[in-house]
Amino acid sequence: MTYNFDPNKWYDYQLSIIQKRCRNGEITLEKYDLAVSELDHKLAAMWERLDGTYIIEKDPDEKRHRGK
Numbered sequence: 001m002t003y004n005f006d007p008n009k010w011y012d013y014q015l016s017i018i019q020k021r022c023r024n025g026e027i028t029l030e031k032y033d034l035a036v037s038e039l040d041h042k043l044a045a046m047w048e049r050l051d052g053t054y055i056i057e058k059d060p061d062e063k064r065h066r067g068k
């Protein structure tokens with residue numbers, strides 16, 4: 001399976017939504033700061049999952065670790 005998800009593009013899109021809501025007066029600056037902080041946390045967690053170690057198994061008894 002090919003995985004073409006771009007976390008940074010996702011982040012930029014989500015941030016633009018938060019910024020627009022703040023500009024339009026839908027949320028206060030305090031809520032804006034909280035939303036951006038939560039978004040930053042989600043991005044960090046996403047990168048943590050995407051940068052994980054993976055295992056290639058030739059047979060059940062032999063495992064080679066690849067990645068980080």
